[in-house]
Amino acid sequence: MKTVIEPFRIRMVEPIRVTTRKAREVLIREAGYNPFLLKAEDVMIDLVTDSGTSALSTRQWSGMLGADESFTGSRSFYRFQEAARSLFGHRHVIPCHQGRAAEHLIGHALLTPGSVVFANTHFSTTRANIEEAGVEAHDLPIPEALDAANPHPFKGNIDLEALNAGIRKAGPARVPFVILTVTDNSRGGQPVSMANIAGAGEICRRHGVPLLLDAARFAENAYLIKLREAGFSEMSPREIARRMFALTDGVFLSLKKDGLGNTGGVISVNSDEWAEKIRVRLLVSEGIPTAGGLAGRDLEALAAALDETLDEGYLAHRIASTSRLGTQLAESGVPVLQPFGAHAVYVDGRAFCDHLPDEQLPAWSLTVALYVSSGVRSWETGNVMQGRQDPATGRWQWPALDLLRLAIPRRVYTQSHLDYVAEAMAELHGHRHEVRGLRFVYRPPVLPQFVATFEQV
Template identity: 40%
Template structure:
């Protein structure tokens, strides 16, 4: 699929001295860099993509009623059609949905199992008194590994945690598709079935974090033999059919700039989730979204499972990976569906983990070319033994070949100076360690 641009924005590379000043003023935290000073923004693919003309047209129909919005009914119909989920509780974005769901599920002393918790998921579990435990499969966090479904949940790891903690302390088993913290790797349908059985064994709620469900379905179609002749749309419904609850950020595979929801099959949770949603998000037929956003979300869900769109999406991410690798920086293979994960631990092997080699590489990408990515290693995930990754997440339907080439040229400049890279020390951070990478300030290490 090829896209035509119907709206254009400008982006420039600020002079090097300005980039250096911006870094110092930001405390070497790229979240503090204003977007006007970024040439290619790969910080996240969440809500940063470009909507289609059909989505913009749908926004005109937005019903802004506080209660009984027709636009919510349209979103609800799209969720049922595309995802096979009956009960939809809207939220303003994915972390709002996490707050609503995990606040209803998790109590003090509980344990939540996940193939690999992402930052906000981990924080919501901790905030509600729980302990997050990751159960990635062997090799998932090793940049040298190979495999079709390195995002899978290790059920034996889950059973070991249950044996230690007791099944009465495990209210939820979560599978994130694709597995963002494990380099965006996909999860097989076979693994989802296995996790469903495990959740039944311990009487736990099975949650699927479905932010990138369509991209995951694309990989299932390409890599899981049983689904080789199945449409992405059918696979999308199949993989979600094993979940009791779904957490969705529309800012990913909803192809919108804002929005999310909790989807439920388990009606025993519905009342508690709805009451939390009213308290924290808004009434049940808008959930913190404007009617126009609900309309765009409904259209985006249907567009997200179009196979031509997914092919172009995944191909662009793979193209970026090829350019970065050719420039001399190591990347995680196989490449996932939404981002390129650069192995900073190898590229900056001389920088110790407690000086955050991933953050050092992310800073250097900005310094050399005003390219913004995000560290997803020991800075973002303290005390979790994660690889030193820098994630370069590609916004959907936004950048063109020349943007990718600029990132490749920037990567080459970083690779050329890699032996001169320095690490960083944290000089100020918030009380909640799980969220420190959003606002902590750093300085170059001596």
């Protein structure tokens, strides 16, 4: 049988409010043409993110009901610590409230101005936290990652030669660590191969530089290794994930993605010195070391999830349903980034809206048009999120890819919801030259995607 069924039953439902095109035209104008600023109840299918939006399982809920909410040393923390230690394999487990809190702690505890951090691609919040510490953040993706149509199976890989040369040129003493983002969210959710993690680890070791993973989507990366990299097809996702982590000096991650949590983050490291510095910052800004600003019930939900998320049936369904959506879009002529990753399907905004110049923000304009035509909310990782204006000349530098992202919350939408999304996108493609361009009305200097406003050109 070809159909990969949802490997769960649905026993609690949340109604979707159906809106009209006319109403949505008003709503998006009132939101300054920024889908992020819409009220969620005005969205019919919300693919703005896969972060913090997972449906919880019966096992997670039963853990939450029995949670220990003691101020310090709660049973729920020790359960979380055990689950995290047995997966990540490092000595120190430091919880915090989400991914960017982990980045903030690392930035403040471990970085000094004038340093340089290399990554396959820094996620936007990671970059913001590193740059805020007065540190340069350099992306070193492989060249294939810059071509939306290139079928390379591991477009999340870091360019190993460029990494080696970069560390040499900067001087290893100026490089506090190297980051691999798995999967590479900002470049299409593409996975990083085990060989690439090992290669980066080898280069780092040679130079005495620690290697960290930003592992928000570690389970999806592990499963894509199983499917695409020779020698892993017989291993379980958990064994693969553990092998990935064993090649590192530490990991930090948002637990709102593959951690199947509505909130949560964690840092896991071996170094006693690092752990001590991070815990000092934690006490100042997040909470106590046995909670990190999380409730006992959050820690229970996360402890259960670190096992559940590596379930092979769950991952097989997730990858199959994402690639089904991607294939439907490709078959109807929508220019999609290939190969498909796991958490999202990405549409090439420039190719879709080839009548719009970069200044008119093609992928962002497309997110607005998709919302108006169908009530589907999507997101951009492109010109708005990554475009930079030269302060001296005022000239814009645009990123290599300007993408619309359809991020799929875990265990929330069924196949028919995603069929509706595919139909909506295909219909819009038929009228693509009617998509109106946008320009900035307000653009803040940091993380513009969350608060910027726009007007139609």
